[in-house]
Amino acid sequence: MKSLGTYLRWDTAVGILLIAVFLAGTSSTDGFASSGNLSAALNDTAEIALIALPMTLLVVAGQVDLSVASMLGLSSALAGSLWDAGYAFELIVPLCLLAGAAGGLLNGWLVTRVGLPPLAVTIGTLTLYRGLASVVLGDKAVAGFPDDYARWAAATETVPGTFVPYPIALFAVLAVLAAVLLHMTGFGRSLYAIGAQEEAARFAGIRVRRVKLALFVVSGLMASFAGIVYTLRYGSARADNGLGLELVVIASVLLGGVDFNGGKGTLGGAVAGVLLIGLLNNLLTLNDVANEIRVIVTGLLLIASVLTPRAVSAVAERRNRRLAASP
Amino acid sequence: MTEVPVLAAHGLSKSFGAVRALQDVSLTLHAGEAHALAGENGAGKSTLIKILAGVHRPDTGQLLLDDAPVAFHGPADARDAGIAVIYQEPTLFPDLSIAENIFMGRQPRRTLRRIDRSAVRDATAALMRRLGVDLDPGRPARGLSIADQQIVEIAKALSFDARVLIMDEPTAALTGSETARLFAVVEALRAEGAAVLFISHRLAEVFRLCRRVTTLRDGRRVATDEVEALTEDDLVRRMVGRDLDELYPKQEAELGGTALSVRRLTREGVFHDVSFDVRRGEIVALAGLVGAGRSEVVQAAFGVDTPDAGEVHVAGRPLRRGSPTAAMDAGVALVPEDRRQRGLVMEMSIERNIGLTGLGRLGSAGLVQRTLERGRAADWAARLRLKYGRLTDDVGVLSGGNQQKVVLAKWLATEPTVLIVDEPTRGIDVGTKAEVHRLLSELAAGGLAVLMVSSDLPEVLGMADRVLVMHEGRLVAEIPRAEATEESVMTAATGRGTGEAAA
Numbered sequence: 101m102k103s104l105g106t107y108l109r110w111d112t113a114v115g116i117l118l119i120a121v122f123l124a125g126t127s128s129t130d131g132f133a134s135s136g137n138l139s140a141a142l143n144d145t146a147e148i149a150l151i152a153l154p155m156t157l158l159v160v161a162g163q164v165d166l167s168v169a170s171m172l173g174l175s176s177a178l179a180g181s182l183w184d185a186g187y188a189f190e191l192i193v194p195l196c197l198l199a200g201a202a203g204g205l206l207n208g209w210l211v212t213r214v215g216l217p218p219l220a221v222t223i224g225t226l227t228l229y230r231g232l233a234s235v236v237l238g239d240k241a242v243a244g245f246p247d248d249y250a251r252w253a254a255a256t257e258t259v260p261g262t263f264v265p266y267p268i269a270l271f272a273v274l275a276v277l278a279a280v281l282l283h284m285t286g287f288g289r290s291l292y293a294i295g296a297q298e299e300a301a302r303f304a305g306i307r308v309r310r311v312k313l314a315l316f317v318v319s320g321l322m323a324s325f326a327g328i329v330y331t332l333r334y335g336s337a338r339a340d341n342g343l344g345l346e347l348v349v350i351a352s353v354l355l356g357g358v359d360f361n362g363g364k365g366t367l368g369g370a371v372a373g374v375l376l377i378g379l380l381n382n383l384l385t386l387n388d389v390a391n392e393i394r395v396i397v398t399g400l401l402l403i404a405s406v407l408t409p410r411a412v413s414a415v416a417e418r419r420n421r422r423l424a425a426s427p
Numbered sequence: 428m429t430e431v432p433v434l435a436a437h438g439l440s441k442s443f444g445a446v447r448a449l450q451d452v453s454l455t456l457h458a459g460e461a462h463a464l465a466g467e468n469g470a471g472k473s474t475l476i477k478i479l480a481g482v483h484r485p486d487t488g489q490l491l492l493d494d495a496p497v498a499f500h501g502p503a504d505a506r507d508a509g510i511a512v513i514y515q516e517p518t519l520f521p522d523l524s525i526a527e528n529i530f531m532g533r534q535p536r537r538t539l540r541r542i543d544r545s546a547v548r549d550a551t552a553a554l555m556r557r558l559g560v561d562l563d564p565g566r567p568a569r570g571l572s573i574a575d576q577q578i579v580e581i582a583k584a585l586s587f588d589a590r591v592l593i594m595d596e597p598t599a600a601l602t603g604s605e606t607a608r609l610f611a612v613v614e615a616l617r618a619e620g621a622a623v624l625f626i627s628h629r630l631a632e633v634f635r636l637c638r639r640v641t642t643l644r645d646g647r648r649v650a651t652d653e654v655e656a657l658t659e660d661d662l663v664r665r666m667v668g669r670d671l672d673e674l675y676p677k678q679e680a681e682l683g684g685t686a687l688s689v690r691r692l693t694r695e696g697v698f699h700d701v702s703f704d705v706r707r708g709e710i711v712a713l714a715g716l717v718g719a720g721r722s723e724v725v726q727a728a729f730g731v732d733t734p735d736a737g738e739v740h741v742a743g744r745p746l747r748r749g750s751p752t753a754a755m756d757a758g759v760a761l762v763p764e765d766r767r768q769r770g771l772v773m774e775m776s777i778e779r780n781i782g783l784t785g786l787g788r789l790g791s792a793g794l795v796q797r798t799l800e801r802g803r804a805a806d807w808a809a810r811l812r813l814k815y816g817r818l819t820d821d822v823g824v825l826s827g828g829n830q831q832k833v834v835l836a837k838w839l840a841t842e843p844t845v846l847i848v849d850e851p852t853r854g855i856d857v858g859t860k861a862e863v864h865r866l867l868s869e870l871a872a873g874g875l876a877v878l879m880v881s882s883d884l885p886e887v888l889g890m891a892d893r894v895l896v897m898h899e900g901r902l903v904a905e906i907p908r909a910e911a912t913e914e915s916v917m918t919a920a921t922g923r924g925t926g927e928a929a930a
């Protein structure tokens with residue numbers, strides 16, 4: 101007999117768990133499987149899901165970006181203050197994206213040129229970007245964004261014939277692109293090499309610094325875009341939008357089996373992790389479970405995701421030895 | 428022999444998944460005996476040693492210490508039983524100093540359990556003197572060459588009062604003089620009654636140091652012989668099961684134009700003003716003692732280190748400084764010395780490791796085509812007679828010599844015009860060594876320029892058209908093939924040369 105681990109990879113297991121949660125929700129909770137609720141549940145994870153894509157690439161490459169939620173807030177604040185000042189929304193979007201790219205560039209520059217560890221750098225910029233957001237908008241809230249855009253981001257507007265809201269449809273397309281990038285291109289291969297053994301990657305002629313820089317820029321870009329989605333979805337631009345969201349993003353990615361030490365994980369797993377946390381949250385909310393409990397459930401899941409694969413391989417090891425010992 | 432063996436193994440078997448690394452292997456070690464373990468790459472030598480060291484637990488079989496059964500539940504148990512081990516791959520903590528690495532977990536203490544740093548330093552310095560090397564006990568392990576790391580591992584093993592000293596290819600990266608020192612120390616320990624188990628693919632060393640030799644083939648014990656009763660050829664036949672072709676099949680090659688030209692390359696405090704050329708079709712060896720700066724020079728030439736001054740030209744065109752990518756684009760390949768840190772991504776599959784140097788060429792538009800990736804790996808695995816289960820296995824589970832073959836494959840697959848190899852056959856068995864030499868020779872005959880750093884003097888003399896010798900960061904001699912002898916190279920390498928500096 102072979103061990104469970106040889107048949108079942110962790111990311112597949114998360115996928116199965118996701119389906120199980122879905123089925124359990126369908127049978128236990130009225131209204132869970134209604135297309136209206138599913139649209140809402142999905143759309144509630146839009147920002148997390150979008151940011152999780154570049155985050156997955158970063159973590160595979162052994163990096164991390166903790167400043168994403170602050171960048172989301174900064175982008176939102178920027179959008180609000182520019183809208184307040186009468187700029188056209190069509191101009192505001194590219195300006196916000198530019199700010200995101202610049203923020204990412206700063207992260208990447210500090211990591212690759214100055215040589216600081218990504219955790220330290222992005223803890224710093226987490227504070228910096230949130231601070232800038234407050235400078236830009238103060239504690240004001242700006243509302244009244246153009247209807248067309250707001251509708252695009254709303255859970256009630258879905259891709260015709262489906263229950264999929266537009267931000268999630270966009271996410272699906274980007275997820276496929278990211279999966280192709282990570283699993284089917286040379287760039288993707290080099291991310292795994294950098295994450296697992298940076299020195300060996302450098303000796304193989306991979307432009308390690310350039311690759312990392314690009315990842316941080318994309319991460320900043322995506323975070324600022326998520327800021328716009330957030331602003332439109334809630335119809336409100338505030339400096340403290342998305343506070344603490346970075347932890348949910350990272351938790352989802354790790355839950356999906358991406359190794360925080362780098363070099364391991366799949367994009368599919370990360371997406372499954374995002375959806376699992378999203379669905380669970382929705383399910384618990386529908387059942388009137390208190391917010392604190394929801395947070396605890398997420399935490400427990402995360403611990404389980406880190407422990408289970410290790411436990412499985414330890415058990416497998418022991419069983420192999422026993423099997424080999426008995427003729 | 429009637430006396431009780433210090434350490435004995437009976438009927439050991441060990442499997443890793445489907446791979447049967449050891450099957451029913453027995454071995455006895457007596458006090459005052461030096462015993463060699465021979466076998467091809469992947470024969471199971473390191474696995475056997477790791478069982479003796481308590482790293483692996485055998486699936487079946489038993490260990491006897493002084494004729495009493497023991498079970499080691501970890502390396503600490505074996506160490507407490509007086510077994511000191513030098514593993515094939517150094518496992519130092521990069522952020523700790525050399526002295527701290529050596530006395531890890533058992534530092535001499537002063538009152539209040541404070542670590543007695545000066546005692547640690549002094550003890551380390553004494554060990555280094557005994558080995559005849561010049562390493563600062565206080566410097567961190569990070570950045571040490573493989574040879575220096577190996578020496579630290581040796582010092583660590585010697586610092587125990589070991590009854591059994593086990594050494595897995597300790598000399599693979601060492602040159603003759605360090606090896607001689609090591610052997611003198613080991614010989615002294617043996618004379619005091621320690622049992623020694625020794626692995627090396629350099630058969631001459633086996634004959635020099637050991638009294639008995641146990642040969643493994645495909646995980647089984649083939650024979651245990653008295654060394655005196657054997658010739659090298661006998662031993663090779665036991666290992667590979669057939670006679671061996673010539674070990675240094677050097678072909679005459681037509682020399683072409685200058686392929687690689689290194690001009691006044693300098694890295695402050697490491698090497699100075701190094702200039703040389705390598706022509707198409709030529710094999711040039713870079714010889715010298717450990718620490719002479721050979722690896723550092725080739726790394727700067729390839730661009731993984733940035734030199735402070737000097738230039739590198741490939742086929743007449745200057746290379747951008749400090750850019751391995753530029754060097755690769757110009758057709759240069761570097762097989763680095765340290766395969767675990769620099770040569771390979773250990774947690775990545777064999778095929779992906781081999782593909783890593785050709786990511787742009789494995790498909791179009793940046794995509795990697797699986798069939799091309801696999802084809803490239805399968806092709807080179809076959810050419811280098813790689814012993815593996817599946818190409819999707821992590822490269823880390825291969826035996827040391829087979830890992831080295833993957834590094835070679837990874838770089839040969841780039842079809843370079845200038846091939847720089849740093850210890851190309853480190854840890855490779857005799858049969859495959861001949862194979863690698865034949866390959867290098869053929870490639871050179873086909874117009875490849877080869878620059879070879881090697882601590883294996885016979886290899887240098889056997890393969891090189893020209894030998895460049897470095898001493899303390901400077902190029903001190905250039906010796907044509909006809910004049911290269913063990914004498915002439917060693918004289919220059921130890922700085923006793925006449926000072927006829929190379930151009």
Ligand SMILES: Nc1ncnc2c1ncn2[C@@H]1O[C@H](COP(=O)(O)OP(=O)(O)OP(=O)(O)O)[C@@H](O)[C@H]1O
Nearest residue numbers: 443448468469470471472473474824825826827828
């Ligand atoms: N941890 C492991 N997991 C899976 N297979 C392993 C593992 N360790 C060793 N093997 C396999 O066991 C076999 C014997 O390996 P071992 O390292 O003992 O060879 P070796 O004789 O030391 O070879 P070399 O001369 O190349 O060092 C090889 O086929 C190797 O791939």
Ligand SMILES: [Mg+2]
Nearest residue numbers: 473515826827
């Ligand atoms: Mg070995």
